[in-house]
Amino acid sequence: MAVKEENKEKGIISAINGPVIKGKNMTTFKMREMVTVGEQRLIGEVIVLEGDVGTIQVYEETEGLKTGEEITPTGRPLSLKLGPGMLKNMFDGIQRPLEKIQEISPIFIPEGIGLLSIDDKKLWPAVMTVKPGDVLLAGSIFGTVQETEVIQNRLLVPPTVSGTVIDVVPDGSYTIEDVLVTIRDAKNETHELKMAHEWPVRTPRPNAYRRETLVPLITGQRVIDIFFPIAKGGTAAIPGGFGTGKTMTQHQLAKWSDADIIVYIGCGERGNEMTEVIEDFPKLIDPRSGKSIMERTVLIANTSNMPVAAREASIYTGVTIAEYYRDMGYAVAMMADSTSRWAEALREISGRLEEMPAEEGYPAYLPSRIAEFYERAGSIETLGGDDGSITIIGAVSPAGGDFSEPVTENTKRFVNVFLALDKSLAYARHYPAINWLESYSGYIKILSDWYEDNVAEDCISLRNKMLELMYEENKLQEMVMLVGEDVLPDDQRWVLEIAKIIKVGYLQQNAYNKDDTYVPLEKQYAMLKAIEYLYERGREGLKLGIPTSRLKNVDIFSQFIKMKYTIPNDDLSGIDKLKDEIDQYFEVLFKKYEN
Amino acid sequence: MKKEYLQIDKVVGPLIQISDVDDVFYGEVVDIVEISTGKIKKGKVIKIEEKNVIIQVFQNTAGLAAGNSIIKFTGEAFNLPMSLDLQGRIFNGIGEPIDNGSDIFSLVEANINGRPINPMSREYPRNFIQTGISSIDTLATLIRGQKLPIFSGNGLPHNELAAQIVRQARLGDNADEEFGVVFAAIGVKHDDEKFFRKSFDEANVMDRVVMFVNYADDPIAERITTPRCALTAAEYLAFEKHMHILVVMTDITSYCEALREISSAREEVPSRKGYPGYMYSDLASLYERAGMLKDQVGSITFLPILTMPNDDITHPIPDLTGYITEGQIVLGRDLFQRSIYPPVAILPSLSRLMKDGVGEGFTRGDHAEVANQLFASYSKVQEVRDLSQIIGEEDLSQTDKKYMAFGRAFEAKFLNQGFDEGRNIIESLDLGWKLLALLPLTELDRLSPENIDKYFPKEA
Numbered sequence A: 001m002a003v004k005e006e007n008k009e010k011g012i013i014s015a016i017n018g019p020v021i022k023g024k025n026m027t028t029f030k031m032r033e034m035v036t037v038g039e040q041r042l043i044g045e046v047i048v049l050e051g052d053v054g055t056i057q058v059y060e061e062t063e064g065l066k067t068g069e070e071i072t073p074t075g076r077p078l079s080l081k082l083g084p085g086m087l088k089n090m091f092d093g094i095q096r097p098l099e100k101i102q103e104i105s106p107i108f109i110p111e112g113i114g115l116l117s118i119d120d121k122k123l124w125p126a127v128m129t130v131k132p133g134d135v136l137l138a139g140s141i142f143g144t145v146q147e148t149e150v151i152q153n154r155l156l157v158p159p160t161v162s163g164t165v166i167d168v169v170p171d172g173s174y175t176i177e178d179v180l181v182t183i184r185d186a187k188n189e190t191h192e193l194k195m196a197h198e199w200p201v202r203t204p205r206p207n208a209y210r211r212e213t214l215v216p217l218i219t220g221q222r223v224i225d226i227f228f229p230i231a232k233g234g235t236a237a238i239p240g241g242f243g244t245g246k247t248m249t250q251h252q253l254a255k256w257s258d259a260d261i262i263v264y265i266g267c268g269e270r271g272n273e274m275t276e277v278i279e280d281f282p283k284l285i286d287p288r289s290g291k292s293i294m295e296r297t298v299l300i301a302n303t304s305n306m307p308v309a310a311r312e313a314s315i316y317t318g319v320t321i322a323e324y325y326r327d328m329g330y331a332v333a334m335m336a337d338s339t340s341r342w343a344e345a346l347r348e349i350s351g352r353l354e355e356m357p358a359e360e361g362y363p364a365y366l367p368s369r370i371a372e373f374y375e376r377a378g379s380i381e382t383l384g385g386d387d388g389s390i391t392i393i394g395a396v397s398p399a400g401g402d403f404s405e406p407v408t409e410n411t412k413r414f415v416n417v418f419l420a421l422d423k424s425l426a427y428a429r430h431y432p433a434i435n436w437l438e439s440y441s442g443y444i445k446i447l448s449d450w451y452e453d454n455v456a457e458d459c460i461s462l463r464n465k466m467l468e469l470m471y472e473e474n475k476l477q478e479m480v481m482l483v484g485e486d487v488l489p490d491d492q493r494w495v496l497e498i499a500k501i502i503k504v505g506y507l508q509q510n511a512y513n514k515d516d517t518y519v520p521l522e523k524q525y526a527m528l529k530a531i532e533y534l535y536e537r538g539r540e541g542l543k544l545g546i547p548t549s550r551l552k553n554v555d556i557f558s559q560f561i562k563m564k565y566t567i568p569n570d571d572l573s574g575i576d577k578l579k580d581e582i583d584q585y586f587e588v589l590f591k592k593y594e595n
Numbered sequence B: 001m002k003k004e005y006l007q008i009d010k011v012v013g014p015l016i017q018i019s020d021v022d023d024v025f026y027g028e029v030v031d032i033v034e035i036s037t038g039k040i041k042k043g044k045v046i047k048i049e050e051k052n053v054i055i056q057v058f059q060n061t062a063g064l065a066a067g068n069s070i071i072k073f074t075g076e077a078f079n080l081p082m083s084l085d086l087q088g089r090i091f092n093g094i095g096e097p098i099d100n101g102s103d104i105f106s107l108v109e110a111n112i113n114g115r116p117i118n119p120m121s122r123e124y125p126r127n128f129i130q131t132g133i134s135s136i137d138t139l140a141t142l143i144r145g146q147k148l149p150i151f152s153g154n155g156l157p158h159n160e161l162a163a164q165i166v167r168q169a170r171l172g173d174n175a176d177e178e179f180g181v182v183f184a185a186i187g188v189k190h191d192d193e194k195f196f197r198k199s200f201d202e203a204n205v206m207d208r209v210v211m212f213v214n215y216a217d218d219p220i221a222e223r224i225t226t227p228r229c230a231l232t233a234a235e236y237l238a239f240e241k242h243m244h245i246l247v248v249m250t251d252i253t254s255y256c257e258a259l260r261e262i263s264s265a266r267e268e269v270p271s272r273k274g275y276p277g278y279m280y281s282d283l284a285s286l287y288e289r290a291g292m293l294k295d296q297v298g299s300i301t302f303l304p305i306l307t308m309p310n311d312d313i314t315h316p317i318p319d320l321t322g323y324i325t326e327g328q329i330v331l332g333r334d335l336f337q338r339s340i341y342p343p344v345a346i347l348p349s350l351s352r353l354m355k356d357g358v359g360e361g362f363t364r365g366d367h368a369e370v371a372n373q374l375f376a377s378y379s380k381v382q383e384v385r386d387l388s389q390i391i392g393e394e395d396l397s398q399t400d401k402k403y404m405a406f407g408r409a410f411e412a413k414f415l416n417q418g419f420d421e422g423r424n425i426i427e428s429l430d431l432g433w434k435l436l437a438l439l440p441l442t443e444l445d446r447l448s449p450e451n452i453d454k455y456f457p458k459e460a
């Protein structure tokens, strides 16, 4: 589909500097207007207007452009076509389907392919839920389309129009471009409603109001769900040097989170990682729907070798798609890997604009851009009166692995969960390498009711107790590094032993093991509770003067380390048996010491 | 006929500026002809501002001045002719033959910048390449189609290691699958280039090698094109001629320094340590050219070598590289100083692709567990060594003493191996088990009972 070109005056290219070009004769252009550039009709966006000179960031490779070539306005801002056909698909940073690009060019992505979007030929079976005379508010639902096996696309009235239905098509198969409903608004103007509507990526879609987030996003990952939970509608950052596990963690969340919809943005990262998703996701079964997890997933890929301006846009493309599904009343989780590449794209464009740099060359508006982005997360009531939410989880790639750099620091200010990945844990192959001392979740308080009602009365207090034990272990380790372990008193050595179980048996979670990759909350809780039980029984022994070396039964300890593998996710009776074994062992042992 | 220009306004390092230019395109190649000698230098348009054009010159700009050279715009992008005849030939950093052979003639030309591979068209690499080196095969497994750099330091034996890999690695599955090597030398010493040439000879692959060489005393702007020429050749051989290509490239550090020099000549705002903010994307435009394509034979396996300034892995060059490549093989100076070859520091080393390329059907069922256990145990060795520094080895606990012994044996027997020694993966894994048996079973918490039953060495 060619871009609709307005019959307006055209600009003339006057300067070219990588992805940033300048044009003259641009007085009639608008800020943030989408344009096409040059004979190849590269897609770009106006980012500065000064008098008749405009500056444009171009979303495609600019090699081959000449000064004097034309810049053509499109009369509208950079927008997405929102409709059925996004799930199960992968798009580039400006929502062009990579599958369609592949049909045009089988291996490499060429320039000048124009503005493609979701399939406008495909027929979708639509069920209409309104009749003539009904009043349709902005953002309400007028019909449904089964978009994939598990997701029903609720056809939305665009947030900008409302009115009384004057005409509706019968149920049947239609394309996204067919007019399904005609409404007449208060000014007596008619509007045609189709399956798809356009929305500018940089404008957040409106909602009725924001509400508090009271439900966790269950991820099946112990260190997250129990220790540092993320609320549905909340925000989280995963910072870490290269190789510490950002992408693996993001993939795990995309695979197993109990969100309705996943929007995964590969922003400036590896091509193979997106290929991996495309190859693996269709084979993985969502424990809740029993269908492939791909059925609920939208992928956005601007890999590190794709044009950098489109990287800047990819984040907005992703979040706009997330808002679209949120507005249908879904809980959406969005992963952006990595937000640092987006920030670097901002820096590169800013540099080419010769703007005054702030820290490390980043533009002064970096913090506000980060804030605006994370603010698009939230739990809301939709315009149509449903509950919807967007959870945003952003990976951060700090230069040199140093968290004091601008992107990490500023992200930290605007997110509520911080999952700090640690190089030394990764070196020791402790995965996920989430450092329990540096990480935090700001949602513990507001989620504690939920955990108490849905998991166990003492879930949060158990969590706090075990986390404190880990803090204590850290202090003790510092001492051990000075004097050796043998010198410590027995109660402290017991803490070290239990902490080791928590680290190896609990916090470490093997993404490649078919059972351990996703663990239901009941088992997560039961495992930790069992560890606490061992800890407390041991403390009774300590009071009797029993040394740690005797308390530590090799067989029981090794069962604890392996229980993640040996106790099936759906049958926790093994944990009770383990407790029985502890009791048996300790009773015999205690007897010896009691007299 | 394109216009020619005599006037050069300004020469800054490798850049020249000319004015009053019409009708040129961004990225256009120019010939700069020295009037007195007729010698041609090549350049490329890197910025156009109204009628002013900045050209990056790939050869030395010394001597260039207004009036002594003619600047001719060629109307072409930077293309190279592509043919199977590239093999066995040696070129400079802009793709001109330097081996006294004839020019390459071909109707097929390719732009050296390449284009991004559509992720839908890629095939996720999963095939194990045995290098015969225990540390790499077991712990940082090389996968066909992977980009796996060697992070080294000045004076460390990275060249030897790369040469050993070229000699010992088998790239193709079947005898009928062709393989080849593309070698790019960026800012290297003549000695280093000779070393590689000799080792290709010894490995009997010289007629399958395409070499692009930019010596340390060659112009720095040519360092920008050297890797691009090499990768363009690799893409042609792998994706059009369906060969398995191993690209060896050294030294990425010289490449990045050239990038920095040009950036500073352009007066761009620097980010860390003076390197340009776009260095990540620029390096990605090289590294991401490795890979495999769906439904077709052929692959580019990419082994870039870089020397870490001051052995600092957080320096922008290794840092940005590690963020793009699929892992890294890190060489350690302390191992080298203790005469361990190859001095692979396993803890910071990583192969991100090994997860899908090892195990039953690829290497052996216990591979992942053995690797995990070796990592975990050797990382514990580091802690115990730190402690023994303080309290003395004598006062370590019994278990810790065993860790000390394990650490020494691991380095001497597992890491250390001959430059000409190849061990197959089964030998390497068995060796791993033998060494792990030095530790108490209770410490081996990454091994499953089944694998312990099957592989744990039975006491004699």
Ligand SMILES: Nc1ncnc2c1ncn2[C@@H]1O[C@H](COP(=O)(O)OP(=O)(O)O)[C@@H](O)[C@H]1O
Pocket: A240, A241, A242, A243, A244, A245, A246, A247, A248, A249, A431, A432, A433, A509, A510, A511, A512, B323, B350, B351, B352, B353, B355
């Ligand atoms: N949860 C995990 N389970 C098993 N292995 C992991 C896990 N997290 C990370 N890894 C290992 O670490 C490597 C690097 O992880 P990755 O997510 O790609 O790092 P990053 O994105 O931070 O650079 C992976 O290839 C994998 O081998």
Ligand SMILES: [Mg+2]
Pocket: A246, A247, A248, A269
């Ligand atoms: Mg990653």
